[in-house]
Amino acid sequence: MLSKPISRRSLLGLTAAGAASLMFAGCTNERSDGKVEVEIVSYKQEAVSIFEQIMADFNATHDDIYLNIQSPADAVTVMKTRFVRENYPDVIGIGGDADYASFVDSEILADVSDYPGMDSVSPAYIDILKSVTYVPMEGIYGVPYVANAAGMLYNKQMFADKGWAIPETWDELIALCDEIVAEGQVAPFYLGYADTWTILSPWNSIAVNMVPSDLARQVNAGEATFAEYYGAPARRMRQMLKYSQTTIGDPGPFSIQYNDACTRFGNGMSAMYPCGSFAVPQILRSGTDIEVGMFPMPSAENPEDRIVVSGVDLQWCVAETCKHKDAVYEVLDFLSSPDYLQTYITDQRAISCIEGDFELDPLFDDIKPWLEEGRVLDYLDHSYQSAMAVDAQLQTMLQDNDGTEDEIIDRFLKKFDSDWQRYNRNVIRQVQEYDRQHGIES
Missing domain, CATH: 3.40.190.10 (Periplasmic binding protein-like II)
Structure with a gap:
């Protein structure tokens, strides 16, 4: 049982999600054959074939762990519904975005600072993950795997x-x-x-x-x-x-x-x-x-x-309820091994978050110095609440021809600030309370 289950108000603004959650049974961890089962739910449907091969290769070479990777349609909705039902997968594969920030804030995810492979992750992507959370957090709550740009x-x-x-x-x-x-x-x-x-x-x-x-x-x-x-x-x-x-x-x-x-x-x-x-x-x-x-x-x-x-396109987050992190970490080592990671980044034209001699797609030749030197920052929209519909706000501003350029821009800016205050009330209170507790003056 989590000390702070994720709220139904924040996660059950969903329709048909209950049916989606029936796709998975609760993980019993130990199978009838004595193997420990590690269940991963990933939102990367486009990488299903790669993960199926990785899963088959892992299971063929391990006698004590069974790897089960699922990539359902509308995976984040499935995840949220399972969290509300307290039916947690061992690992979730998601991006470094507002959903991740909500999961961290709700204390669903375990601190993975003790994962030895974290030493091989590019510091820039660890910093990007830290920047996504609403307030500074002690610990690391995801293992960055691949990024996009x-x-x-x-x-x-x-x-x-x-x-x-x-x-x-x-x-x-x-x-x-x-x-x-x-x-x-x-x-x-x-x-x-x-x-x-x-x-x-x-x-x-x-x-x-x-x-x-x-x-x-x-x-x-x-x-x-x-x-x-x-x-x-x-x-x-x-x-x-x-x-x-x-x-x-x-x-x-x-x-x-x-x-x-x-x-x-x-x-x-x-x-x-x-x-x-x-x-x-x-x-x-x-x-x-x-x-x-x-x-x-x-x-x-x-x-x-x-x-x-450049943002974290896929990271591995371990559930706080997971009782066998050692087995999970063995799976993460396998996923991050050079051959399998190279296969993934080649197929998906991705950028490795793991430091090493990986061959990137020629697409990235012109930005390689930025990637190698860590001169990257996260997508701004990763901090935007989806309810704000910033994309629609931008479209409205771009199509607006009513008045002068200054008047058009001014309307956009006023609405943006107004909507931010409206849709981020809880986050704003949380940030300002954190600042007060830590003696940070605005």
Whole structure:
């Protein structure tokens, strides 16, 4: 029994979740054959085939542990429902996002600081996980496995053929866009903003270079507002619209869905695509032989200060109720062994959170110095409550033509700050109480 079960109010805002939870029986830990069963529930459905092979290889080589990896549809909903029913898997595989922060806050997850393999994890990704929680936490509550990255995807062959240099400042990016528009053959950017979530990718990459890295914490502590910092990134988001596919007569960004934007960029209809590494498999489905690269979004005032947005895409979190961490740690060692980890990052075009001599996809060649030096920060939206619907707020701001530019931006900023206060009331109280207890003055 947990000392602080996760609240039904926070997790049971779900529909049909009870039925989903029936997919799993409670883990009895010891099987009839005497083996200890380690159950992992992962949200990475796209990696099912890899995990099935890892599970088969592990079980074929271990006499005392049975590994059971499940990757259900709508896995996070399944996890939350199981937590409410106090039917905990041994390990959950999730990203380093707001759901993870809620699980840590609810004391569902065990401190894994004692896991020996933690010494091999890149400190940058441990720091990213720590930054996601609402208040500073003693201990480490997830073992980072792989990461992804976001910035500016670009057509490497097109850049080479045209002799275009990778822009390092915003002015250089806009100058390149003007040159591309003048040629009239392709669009600078292809944008698929009909799917609102895609708007978060350029927003994250632009804003992370322009605002304090702990802005969300500052706002929660009452030390700052988003209005003080988010105006400039919002203006740049609107500026990018001028260089979308409309420059070559194609439908505007709000008429194009994500899959179509990926396909049309893959077909060479634009030079660049502000998105993340997760989009590359869809881009390659265009059937062309496009070579996709990625460079850091050039939105920092000083090119030397450019940051790559990179978040923990998959981590292993151990349930506080787990009674056999030694067996779990043996499984994590197996998952993190060089051969299996290389197989995963090759298949999923992922970035290893484990330090070592891993071969990354050529996609990451241009940002490799940032990855190797740990010049990365988490996705800003990992601190946004889903109820705020920030993606929809951004879409509304980008489509707004009522009034001057300043009036449009001002409306967006006021709503953002107002909604933040509304949807983060509990978090704000928690942060401010923590500050009071630790003598931190705002």
